[in-house]
Amino acid sequence: MEVGQMQRRLLDYTKTLLMEGFLDGQFLQLQQLQDESNPGFVVEVVSLFFDDSEKLLNDLTSALDQPSVDFSRVDSHVHQLKGSSSSIDAQRIKNASLAFRNFCEEQNVEACQRCLQQIKQEYYLARNNLETLFRLEQQIVAAGGSIPMLEMGF
Amino acid sequence: MNKLRALVVDDNIINQMIHHRLLDNLGIENQVVGNGKEAVDVHSSGTYFDVILMDMDMPIMNGIEATKKLREMGIRSFIAGVTTRALEQEKGEFMEAGLDDYQEKPLTTAKLLSILHKINHSGIHNFS
Numbered sequence: 196m197e198v199g200q201m202q203r204r205l206l207d208y209t210k211t212l213l214m215e216g217f218l219d220g221q222f223l224q225l226q227q228l229q230d231e232s233n234p235g236f237v238v239e240v241v242s243l244f245f246d247d248s249e250k251l252l253n254d255l256t257s258a259l260d261q262p263s264v265d266f267s268r269v270d271s272h273v274h275q276l277k278g279s280s281s282s283i284d285a286q287r288i289k290n291a292s293l294a295f296r297n298f299c300e301e302q303n304v305e306a307c308q309r310c311l312q313q314i315k316q317e318y319y320l321a322r323n324n325l326e327t328l329f330r331l332e333q334q335i336v337a338a339g340g341s342i343p344m345l346e347m348g349f
Numbered sequence: 350m351n352k353l354r355a356l357v358v359d360d361n362i363i364n365q366m367i368h369h370r371l372l373d374n375l376g377i378e379n380q381v382v383g384n385g386k387e388a389v390d391v392h393s394s395g396t397y398f399d400v401i402l403m404d405m406d407m408p409i410m411n412g413i414e415a416t417k418k419l420r421e422m423g424i425r426s427f428i429a430g431v432t433t434r435a436l437e438q439e440k441g442e443f444m445e446a447g448l449d450d451y452q453e454k455p456l457t458t459a460k461l462l463s464i465l466h467k468i469n470h471s472g473i474h475n476f477s
Contacts (some may be wrong), residue, residue, distance in 0.1 A: 224457045228370050236370060244363050274406060279363040281433060282455045
């Protein structure tokens with residue numbers, strides 16, 4: 196596949212993720228922070244997010260499994276997840292985290308556990324989507340091309 | 350021309366990384382701490398910052414308490430609250446603690462430039 200085709204495929208894939216609500220403008224802002232002096236910035240931030248989130252999700256699973264749930268601890272973890280997902284633009288994880296916090300306030304263990312399952316699904320979806328995106332970018336760079344940027348308001 | 354110095358106060362490691370990069374990109378020397386107490390402590394050692402990006406919800410000492418404490422210490426740096434909290438009451442409480450500005454997360458280059466523009470116009474420093 197020639198570079199131009201790969202670039203178009205990447206742009207189309209990014210647009211799809213935007214239209215399906217996996218990403219919005221904040222991701223494009225992150226891409227603008229990447230340049231020659233910091234070419235791997237987006238991958239670094241997103242990788243950090245996934246590693247940190249995986250740990251948070253494990254901690255949440257453990258916290259909700261306790262006979263007496265410490266909701267302040269649960270809320271603290273969900274707050275971190277909401278903050279991180281908002282900053283890297285994992286919209287669906289952020290929205291699910293918002294719902295989770297509401298159930299935390301109500302101290303509804305079952306609802307929290309259902310929310311956690313939903314967040315885990317969104318997490319794995321987001322991870323797959325972004326790994327696909329980064330793979331497409333790597334293919335373009337390996338073929339000697341540059342990564343095209345999607346314009347806001349496409 | 351003096352280079353601006355900024356302090357990022359946020360307990361979230363993703364936000365720390367992004368805010369650090371945003372500031373680096375604009376040529377602003379910056380330091381990152383993880384909660385309000387660390388922000389107070391770094392000032393106790395005599396370090397001065399032109400601008401402080403203060404998160405609200407943090408463990409140990411939150412942004413409201415830290416802002417109040419810094420103002421009590423006589424710190425006159427430009428403090429911008431950067432938070433996901435959107436309710437007017439919460440925003441009001443944070444502003445009353447002594448903020449000069451308030452921005453909703455996620456922080457972007459445009460929001461950061463807006464903060465710096467306000468510093469410039471307040472005559473504290475020239476930013477270029």
